[in-house]
Structures are given as structure tokens and as C-alpha cells.
Amino acid sequence: GESVGLHLPTLSVQEGDNSIINCAYSNSASDYFIWYKQESGKGPQFIIDIRSNMDKRQGQRVTVLLNKTVKHLSLQIAATQPGDSAVYFCAESSGANNLFFGTGTRLTVIP
Amino acid sequence: DTAVSQTPKYLVTQMGNDKSIKCEQNLGHDTMYWYKQDSKKFLKIMFSYNNKELIINETVPNRFSPKSPDKAHLNLHINSLELGDSAVYFCASSQAGGINEQFFGPGTRLTVL
Numbered sequence: 001g002e003s004v005g006l007h008l009p010t011l012s013v014q015e016g017d018n019s020i021i022n023c024a025y026s027n028s029a030s031d032y033f034i035w036y037k038q039e040s041g042k043g044p045q046f047i048i049d050i051r052s053n054m055d056k057r058q059g060q061r062v063t064v065l066l067n068k069t070v071k072h073l074s075l076q077i078a079a080t081q082p083g084d085s086a087v088y089f090c091a092e093s094s095g096a097n098n099l100f101f102g103t104g105t106r107l108t109v110i111p
Numbered sequence: 112d113t114a115v116s117q118t119p120k121y122l123v124t125q126m127g128n129d130k131s132i133k134c135e136q137n138l139g140h141d142t143m144y145w146y147k148q149d150s151k152k153f154l155k156i157m158f159s160y161n162n163k164e165l166i167i168n169e170t171v172p173n174r175f176s177p178k179s180p181d182k183a184h185l186n187l188h189i190n191s192l193e194l195g196d197s198a199v200y201f202c203a204s205s206q207a208g209g210i211n212e213q214f215f216g217p218g219t220r221l222t223v224l
Contacts, residue, residue: 034212043115043201043215044154087152098167099213101154 012108019077021105023090026071030092034099035064035075039086047075047088077107085109114138115216117202123222124192132187132219134202140214141207142166143185145177148199148218160185161207189221197223 159167
């Protein structure tokens with residue numbers, strides 16, 4: 001099966017700094033990627049997605065970068081806020097509505 | 112209004128019991144899912160249903176049986192509960208027709224004693 005993993009299981013950043021969360025995937029056939037945010041006691045919440053025909057996509061304070069050559073995905077959060085503290089998951093799919101999730105990175109924002 | 116809802120939020124039960132978790136979505140989506148999240152936060156898909164038909168069934172023990180009475184509901188029945196079934200179970204839904212964003216419910220924390 002597909003394998004999606006994260007380089008850093010935990011990440012601590014100062015409030016106001018930028019955060020970068022990385023993700024590696026192994027299935028070169030994956031063509032759709034999503035970042036989810038999961039706060040304590042809640043379900044995963046969609047942040048941003050990107051399809052394989054793009055290498056960058058921007059949202060509000062978030063940017064996702066996709067490097068298909070090295071099968072790497074990253075999530076950049078600008079001006080990190082305390083409310084950004086959560087576990088972040090990357091997920092990838094090669095179609096058929098099946099999403100495979102990575103192991104997650106816990107982001108802690110230090111006030 | 113809650114888009115994807117699950118009941119109960121917490122479920123504590125003894126080994127060997129049979130239990131059910133209910134899920135409902137009011138988004139008009141055609142596809143619904145069940146995921147299991149273990150104590151290390153690893154999320155793994157269990158089942159996927161499209162228009163009341165099973166389309167994905169990962170390697171899940173047959174003690175777990177999803178039931179979809181209509182496309183807005185996907186319930187999860189678990190027979191003969193085991194200690195290892197303790198986890199948080201998430202229901203999700205998405206539009207059909209290829210991969211789309213999945214909307215997750217709040218989760219059901221199942222504890223088997």
C-alpha cells in the first residue's frame with residue numbers, strides 16, 4: 001500500500017514565526033494531496049489541497065508545496081498563531097476516493 | 112448545523128459486547144467513510160460507501176460491519192469487542208466522482224475494558 005510519512009513528529013515555534021511541516025510519500029501514482037488540521041478532541045479539518053499538476057497552492061496564511069521529483073509535500077503557515085497549535089496530517093490519494101494519511105506532526109505555538 | 116455528526120461521542124464497554132456507532136451527514140454527499148485513529152494518532156481508513164454500496168474494505172476484521180440505510184447515514188457495528196478495538200473512530204463524507212475533500216465528524220472514543 002501507499003506510505004505517507006512525516007519527517008518531524010513534533011514542532012515548536014514562536015508565535016508570529018513561520019512554520020513548515022514536511023511530508024514524504026512513496027506512491028508516485030498519487031495525484032491528489034490534502035493537509036488536515038486536528039485539534040484536541042475534534043475530527044480532522046481540511047486546510048488546503050493540491051493536485052499533481054501543480055507545484056504550489058496558496059490559501060489564507062497557508063501554502064502547500066509539492067515536489068513530485070522527490071515525492072515531498074510541505075505545509076507552510078505564515079505568522080503562526082496560538083490557534084494553529086494542533087496535529088497536522090498530510091494525506092495522499094491515487095484516486096477511487098481512498099485517502100492515506102501520514103503519521104501526523106504536532107505543532108505547538110509558544111506565546 | 113453540524114455537517115457530519117456521530118453518536119455517541121464516548122463509548123465504554125466490556126470485552127465481548129456488541130456495540131454500534133451512528134453517523135449522519137447533511138451535506139448531500141454520496142460517499143461516506145469510517146476511519147480508526149489509534150493512540151499514536153495514526154488515521155487509517157476502514158470502509159468507504161458510495162450510494163449505499165461498499166467500495167473500499169480495508170483489512171478490517173469481519174467483526175466490524177458497516178451498514179448504510181440511506182446515503183446520508185453510515186453506521187458501524189462491532190461484534191465481540193476486543194481490547195485492541197479501543198480507539199477513536201471517525202466518520203467522514205465527500206462528494207462522489209473522484210477524489211474530493213473529505214469532511215470529518217467529531218469522532219467517537221471507544222474504550223474496551
